[in-house]
Amino acid sequence: MRGGGIIACFMPSQPHPSPQVPAAAPRKRVKLPLASTDLAAIDQVDTRYLQTLMGYNARRAALSIIELFLERLAPYGLKPVDFSVMSTIQHNPGVTSRQLCATLNLLPPNLVGLIQSLESRGLIERKPHPHDGRAVGLHATPKGHDLMVQAEQTATELEIEKTAKLTPAQRKTLLTLLQKIYL
Amino acid sequence: MRGGGIIACFMPSQPHPSPQVPAAAPRKRVKLPLASTDLAAIDQVDTRYLQTLMGYNARRAALSIIELFLERLAPYGLKPVDFSVMSTIQHNPGVTSRQLCATLNLLPPNLVGLIQSLESRGLIERKPHPHDGRAVGLHATPKGHDLMVQAEQTATELEIEKTAKLTPAQRKTLLTLLQKIYL
DNA sequence: TATTGTTATACTCTATAACTATA
């Protein structure tokens, strides 16, 4: 099988204070003095092991951003997948469904409805492919183009907000290091 | 509403070569010389804009790791959520469902079946909470403990494999920077 | 024969409302 989108997750969490992660993290678990049996109450939950996992941290960070993304992009009627597809079409006029699937790791059946929706909203047009009768080239309409100019700006702004604790240099480093994992 | 798990995504993609991201990325889009109309074929899909988004990169990296995680942890019968829950119970004996939900950002109704499954597999035990009759403390059984020792080692190994292009220092930097986003 | 796009469908994950029992 081709690798479609994977959903499973390490689970993100709610907003925490912001401990600056000292060299030696303080013991977080507190046991009440009870009998010898392991019947105790947990005060703070210790997640230090999970925090050593890149998958856990990457997902938590991604979901933290996506949470705000959903909120800010809702006025455009775009969820992350719609946004990624529209953006890719915008920057690659004439791109085919097959290419979108390969690039964004979507499965063809799942892209069909998405494309139809974008088309019925007048955001994209389907034109015949120059030299492949099977394929269809996707193009952003002027309306779709204008929407994406706004949407991309909103997305970029939101991301800068979410990465406010990072210096520009750290932000660039982070992007580069993440790409070393998946590219 | 409380913030439950968020699924929406920027969509990951298939394994790519590994361009070392030069200072000025080369133009990737190629248009065939056709009429003045925008009817052209795309050779390489340009994803440079999406790659400037932290959410996109973080999610792509996370899914790249999770893909291998699913494969390697399948023998243990653990998916990422199960793993996170078991690991948190393992490191926090007596933790309650409510605490798990808050920590891992799960919604209570979705945790119920998961806990029941782990219990029926003999991996965890439910004991009365020391001073709250409503709550139930969760504890790993010896069987669950042993399973998680193995599972965590497998997970750690897999992660090292997936981050092989990073130096240990870069890996640590990446973890720290990601935590600056979601903590 | 292989590929593009599509249909139909099953499966998993996530979210919402409402209930119980304890506090």
Add this chain to the structure above:
DNA sequence: TATAGTTATAGAGTATAACAATA
């Protein structure tokens, strides 16, 4: 009244098989 845990269920996301049209 508020909280921990539960039930039932709806909704979104993802995956698989099979088909028609074109290469």
